[in-house]
Amino acid sequence: MSEGQGHPQAIRVDMKAACRLEWWNIFWTITYVAALGLAMGGSQAMRTAWIEDILGLIPPVAFLIAERYERRASNRRFHYGYDRVNGLGFFVSAVALAAVGLLLLMDAVTSLAMREHVTVGTTRIFGHDVWLGWFMLAAQAYACIPPFIIGRKELKLATRLRDKLLHTDALMNKANWQTGVAGFLGVALLGFGFWWADAVAAAIISASIILDGWRALKVAIAELNDGVPHELEGGHRAKDARAIDRALKARFPGARVLLRETGRYIRAEVVGAEPPRGFDPDDLEIEGLDSRWRLDSVAFRP
Amino acid sequence: MRVGFTDLTPAHETRARSFVARLAAATGARAEIGRAPMEVQLGLLEDGELDLVVGEFRPDTPWASTVTIVEPLETYSVGSRVFELAPAAAYGENRWIALVEREVRDSRAERRR
Numbered sequence: 001m002s003e004g005q006g007h008p009q010a011i012r013v014d015m016k017a018a019c020r021l022e023w024w025n026i027f028w029t030i031t032y033v034a035a036l037g038l039a040m041g042g043s044q045a046m047r048t049a050w051i052e053d054i055l056g057l058i059p060p061v062a063f064l065i066a067e068r069y070e071r072r073a074s075n076r077r078f079h080y081g082y083d084r085v086n087g088l089g090f091f092v093s094a095v096a097l098a099a100v101g102l103l104l105l106m107d108a109v110t111s112l113a114m115r116e117h118v119t120v121g122t123t124r125i126f127g128h129d130v131w132l133g134w135f136m137l138a139a140q141a142y143a144c145i146p147p148f149i150i151g152r153k154e155l156k157l158a159t160r161l162r163d164k165l166l167h168t169d170a171l172m173n174k175a176n177w178q179t180g181v182a183g184f185l186g187v188a189l190l191g192f193g194f195w196w197a198d199a200v201a202a203a204i205i206s207a208s209i210i211l212d213g214w215r216a217l218k219v220a221i222a223e224l225n226d227g228v229p230h231e232l233e234g235g236h237r238a239k240d241a242r243a244i245d246r247a248l249k250a251r252f253p254g255a256r257v258l259l260r261e262t263g264r265y266i267r268a269e270v271v272g273a274e275p276p277r278g279f280d281p282d283d284l285e286i287e288g289l290d291s292r293w294r295l296d297s298v299a300f301r302p
Numbered sequence: 303m304r305v306g307f308t309d310l311t312p313a314h315e316t317r318a319r320s321f322v323a324r325l326a327a328a329t330g331a332r333a334e335i336g337r338a339p340m341e342v343q344l345g346l347l348e349d350g351e352l353d354l355v356v357g358e359f360r361p362d363t364p365w366a367s368t369v370t371i372v373e374p375l376e377t378y379s380v381g382s383r384v385f386e387l388a389p390a391a392a393y394g395e396n397r398w399i400a401l402v403e404r405e406v407r408d409s410r411a412e413r414r415r
Binding site for chain 2: 116117118119120121122124129131190191193195
């Protein structure tokens with residue numbers, strides 16, 4: 001939490017699990033990035049999927065860096081601590097994602113317009129000529145498995161931790177295995193002589209990258225602009241925020257309640273009310289707030 | 303089968319002719335061979351006017367970005383530079399390229415024996 005050191009007790013176990021998962025995520029991503037890199041040859045769909053997979057390393061690395069900062073206590077330079085480092089990492093990931101997606105889409109559309117044909121040759125192994133496309137398909141199939149498993153695990157943790165960076169990573173892993181399937185089909189159709197299939201698959205993959213980046217960018221900007229806390233998915237106001245809003249309005253009738261999200265925490269401000277003597281937000285009864293640690297502080301502006 | 307030779311040395315022309323004969327036998331096609339400078343032949347290959355070009359390339363030839371340079375029939379040096387006598391095919395003609403690759407490998411293996 002902002003002024004103290006370390007994460008709140010209630011989320012420490014989940015944070016440890018998330019860090020462990022992200023280290024595994026980095027390890028498996030490196031293995032399938034290497035496999036795709038070795039097998040991709042001239043396939044544009046595979047190159048696009050490969051770049052997307054490399055970009056997939058940004059959220060877990062950003063998460064691990066942000067987690068280390070978040071644990072630090074506030075100091076003379078940062079009076080509110082480092083809760084927003086997570087949001088900052090999230091913003092950087094979103095910009096990188098959207099920008100690279102646009103570049104790759106341009107690449108794919110140019111290839112289609114220029115009617116560029118992709119060569120996938122053969123190699124001789126133990127006296128047999130083997131189509132290199134088989135290696136591409138095997139690498140692409142392998143690259144679908146880790147993100148499928150890790151993404152599902154991350155989604156549960158991200159919901160409990162209210163962690164946008166982890167949530168983006170889960171979505172990116174989902175996009176990675178889906179684009180893996182698109183890349184697989186692109187190479188397979190290329191093998192059947194459909195020269196355009198590879199570039200079309202690359203364009204579809206790029207569009208999914210742009211969409212991921214755009215969604216993440218909207219949420220990141222909202223947080224950095226002191227927006228009202230929103231659910232991780234769907235863009236609705238967060239259930240926790242609604243519960244805090246109701247509780248504070250009931251306790252301070254006639255006052256305005258302002259809410260903003262700082263990293264995974266919610267900060268509230270009550271405008272038009274005096275702080276009661278000895279008021280402690282931890283003692284406030286908040287019906288419907290499942291994760292009590294979410295409410296970081298309540299400030300008053302009489 | 304329309305084949306273009308670039309300006310080859312006599313020894314390389316003999317080697318290229320024997321390779322084209324091998325390819326003709328493998329495909330059951332009759333080979334028509336023409337000669338012209340590299341720039342002309344690779345342009346014709348790109349435009350689909352030729353099925354194959356046999357020429358002398360450097361391993362890092364910039365032509366590799368416009369046509370598929372198949373594996374070399376022979377590698378040789380001029381001074382400190384390495385060159386390859388290799389067939390080239392149009393980009394994306396994957397079935398044809400696979401056949402040419404197979405014949406290049408078989409032809410090299412036969413010469414080694």
